[in-house]
Amino acid sequence: AQSVTQPDIHITVSEGASLELRCNYSYGATPYLFWYVQSPGQGLQLLLKYFSGDTLVQGIKGFEAEFKRSQSSFNLRKPSVHWSDAAEYFCAVGSTSGGYNKLIFGAGTRLAVHP
């Protein structure tokens, strides 16, 4: 079955520190992968996506993610975190099997940033 796992429910980092949020997927075909961010009480904002090609993807707000097929991973990184990055982050895989056209989301990682 297709699934997305985000092993870390909650992460706390200091402002200015580097960040890596983990994402592992299970999907039989070529995955279409996404990272979204959700601020409290808000909808989802797309950070970046991977469809094909270069496995290192650049996104908005200084985020990047690397697709590693051998590890079934699509980890999100940022070299220096800002207090405004505190939010919940969701990794998702696009599923088209069975006539569906939907996103399967991980459970999310809540990021707290210490000043």
Next chain:
Amino acid sequence: EAGVTQSPTHLIKTRGQQATLRCSPISGHTSVYWYQQALGLGLQFLLWYDEGEERNRGNFPPRFSGRQFPNYSSELNVNALELEDSALYLCASSSMGRISTDTQYFGPGTRLTVL
């Protein structure tokens, strides 16, 4: 360019009533998706509409239904409300209805509370 809009922002109903949620996609987008974000259950795919037709639905009972209008806006109806229907309902739109070449953009959501 205006993003995906949803109304109302908040909706309070009592058990057994019906709720109607509305979504306007980004101009030019023909596909609309509905997701439920309930506490403890994460983000789950509800419905997909494309070109006025329901293309697929997630694992939800028939009392969750909807439609897409000729202008591509969409309505989600939840009949016979139950307490566990309390959630944030997110609408997303995309331009082509194909994950392989497409991205879903989300609205701010409607918070439904069932008392």
